[in-house]
Amino acid sequence: xxxxxxxxxxxxxxxxxxxxxxxxxxxxxxxxxxxxxxxxxxxxxxxxxxxxxxxxxxxxxxxxxxxxxxxxxxxxxxxxxxxxxxxxxxxxxxxxxxxxxxxxxxxxxxxxxxxxxxxxxxxxxxxxxxxxxxxxxxxxxxxxxxxxxxxxxxxxxxxxxxxxxxxxxxxxxxxxxxxxxxxxxxxxxxxxxxxxxxxxxxxxxxxxxxxxxxxxxxxxxxxxxxxxxxxxxxxxxxxxxxxxxxxxxxxxxxxxxxxxxxxxxxxxxxxxxxxxxxxxxxxxxx
Numbered sequence: 001x002x003x004x005x006x007x008x009x010x011x012x013x014x015x016x017x018x019x020x021x022x023x024x025x026x027x028x029x030x031x032x033x034x035x036x037x038x039x040x041x042x043x044x045x046x047x048x049x050x051x052x053x054x055x056x057x058x059x060x061x062x063x064x065x066x067x068x069x070x071x072x073x074x075x076x077x078x079x080x081x082x083x084x085x086x087x088x089x090x091x092x093x094x095x096x097x098x099x100x101x102x103x104x105x106x107x108x109x110x111x112x113x114x115x116x117x118x119x120x121x122x123x124x125x126x127x128x129x130x131x132x133x134x135x136x137x138x139x140x141x142x143x144x145x146x147x148x149x150x151x152x153x154x155x156x157x158x159x160x161x162x163x164x165x166x167x168x169x170x171x172x173x174x175x176x177x178x179x180x181x182x183x184x185x186x187x188x189x190x191x192x193x194x195x196x197x198x199x200x201x202x203x204x205x206x207x208x209x210x211x212x213x214x215x216x217x218x219x220x221x222x223x224x225x226x227x228x229x230x231x232x233x234x235x236x237x238x239x240x241x242x243x244x245x246x247x248x249x250x251x252x253x254x255x256x257x258x259x260x261x262x263x264x265x266x267x268x269x270x271x272x273x274x275x276x277x278x279x280x281x282x283x284x285x286x
Contacts, residue, residue, distance in 0.1 A: 008032045168206075
């Protein structure tokens with residue numbers, strides 16, 4: 001019998017791809033979403049069941065869990081994005097997320113994978129490792145770190161396994177309209193001769209969304225200890241270098257207006273992730 005799994009945020013940029021790959025790998029997938037209830041036409045198999053559900057409705061969640069019979073979950077849903085500076089993440093979203101996590105564990109989920117963010121590391125430059133203390137400087141990062149601490153405390157009270165995956169900078173088709181990749185892709189589609197951006201000297205860790213999805217699923221399925229794992233390339237690249245690579249890949253003849261836009265105030269100048277732990281656990285332990 002194929003393993004069953006629930007994916008929250010299943011219609012999103014990451015979630016839709018996670019569902020499709022899980023189904024292609026032979027999982028029976030139930031995709032939880034706030035909106036669409038019909039199966040995505042890009043799904044490659046009939047192993048995806050889509051359920052419209054409010055994950056903050058405790059009664060609805062418990063009923064859905066009972067009917068699904070799944071013991072595993074990849075939890076991707078989070079409201080209020082991409083506004084990382086909004087206090088909604090702390091005064092509303094965090095409270096709701098804590099209630100949801102307790103509900104699914106009490107409802108029978110035995111193995112839970114959740115996604116965090118590189119913003120949990122806070123005001124640091126250089127390589128970011130999982131053994132570093134969290135020092136978030138924006139509400140989104142703070143709320144995510146607080147949810148991780150709750151999961152750690154809850155694990156002492158109740159038997160379940162978990163993975164906390166800190167995502168860095170991903171890109172790909174279907175990303176949000178304000179992302180750098182999508183903005184550049186739109187300019188390319190229009191044939192714009194120029195593209196406004198920051199100086200581009202800030203250093204980041206970029207990864208195609210397909211590789212992010214593969215790592216999420218591999219870490220969820222791996223026989224490894226509970227804890228925090230970076231989902232990153234491990235390669236520091238300047239924003240300008242990444243943009244120029246996209247331009248080269250697409251054959252886009254464009255002039256970059258460097259320095260036209262400011263660097264987001266919630267970001268450090270130069271940081272990237274260490275993928276040593278993730279690669280060791282996935283490649284050596286399985």
